[in-house]
Amino acid sequence: MTEMRDVRHGLSLCAYELRKATEAAARVLAASPAGSTETALAAMLAELDLLGLDANLLDGGTRRLGDPKHLPVWDVLADPAEGAACLTKGLTNAMACLAVAPSGSLFDPGPAFYMEKLVAPPQAVGHLDPAAPVEDRLTALARCLGKAVDDLNIFILEKPRHRDLVERVEAAGARVIRYPAGDVAGALLAAMPGSGVDALMGTGGIAEGLLAACAARVMGACFLARLDPQLATERRAVADAGLDTHAWMDLESLVRTDNVVFCATGIASGLLLDGVERQGDVWRSQSLLVGGGAGPRQMLTSWSQG
Structure with missing residues (x-):
């Protein structure tokens, strides 16, 4: 029972912390809709580095996150600009997305796109x-x-x-x-x-x-x-x-596990999430956080300086 409570607490905390990475990517593209996906990804990875995740980033190849001397514990899927092709056309539904699951638990599509x-x-x-x-x-x-x-x-x-x-x-x-x-x-x-x-x-x-x-x-x-x-x-x-x-x-x-966390932050307002808004040096963003088992299922509005 204690172990199960620890897993639930860990998933809730993980989702809450991971949303900082999707928020960072969303702010980059909200500030510059024509900006590059790589710039948004760099902002996302910088936040992930602060969390100290020992993980593989599954991005067509395998990029290591965290300490390379440690075995990867997690697999990370990241799309800092999902639907962002709509941004320069003034359309909606663009989001920054991230999912984390135990290493080896996700389907490997090989060369399929x-x-x-x-x-x-x-x-x-x-x-x-x-x-x-x-x-x-x-x-x-x-x-x-x-x-x-x-x-x-x-x-x-x-x-x-x-x-x-x-x-x-x-x-x-x-x-x-x-x-x-x-x-x-x-x-x-x-x-x-x-x-x-x-x-x-x-x-x-x-x-x-x-x-x-x-x-x-x-x-x-x-x-x-x-x-x-x-x-x-x-x-x-x-x-x-x-x-x-x-x-x-x-x-x-x-997805061969329930111990998975997903979060998404709106870039431009759409059917699911509000987009990023800036007032002075304060950024307002809305994120969806979901975690497996009894983990979180939340819509979270955040305000951040910068």
Whole structure:
């Protein structure tokens, strides 16, 4: 019992401290919407260094955080500018995101860059067949949520690859919520009952997918995914690595632990979070903090000097 209390306390404290890293990245891009992702990432990593995490940063390769003489205890997923392509266009939903899980507990996508996802609220767990036709998926989802298909709101990234998906969802009677970016925000909203988004469908980046999977694991949501290479070079690399592009994975395959922490800070106000605001030398930011088990599930507003 004492050990369990310690784990819960540790996850709560970890989420609270980690949000300083997402806040730092969000401030960089809020101050300069055309600024580089690398600058925002540097701000995020500087805050992580202050926490002394011995971890691997999973960013396509493996970058060590903390003391290189220590074995990595954690794996870190970081996207300091998720959806930030919208910023220079005056659009919304951009966030800085971070997830931390025990080392080796996250799915390794190898050379894959893209992942198809189906995300829905907890009521849908075990009731959706992601390989079924779109119309059947919508019917099953509506049944889980106690709604008519006509009342469903489906978040889909506005990309050419999704034209057929959008047409089929709309032909079935559901409403499509289109955004040019913001894959993680869409998945988070789909995972939250009562958010106004009933599901996320479609293909997006694998890094964003794994970040969203960490949050979905904590929230008990339905999250199903398969590798979905988009370019010939990616398809060859994935095939050479022996990875299956037809098999759908659930959260037990993607995030193999409940001891995961996810936090996100809004850069520009969107469907989920308020964006960063500055008044004089005071920055106001809003963050979502979620931790596994009985860890935190909080929206936190912070004020910081600088």
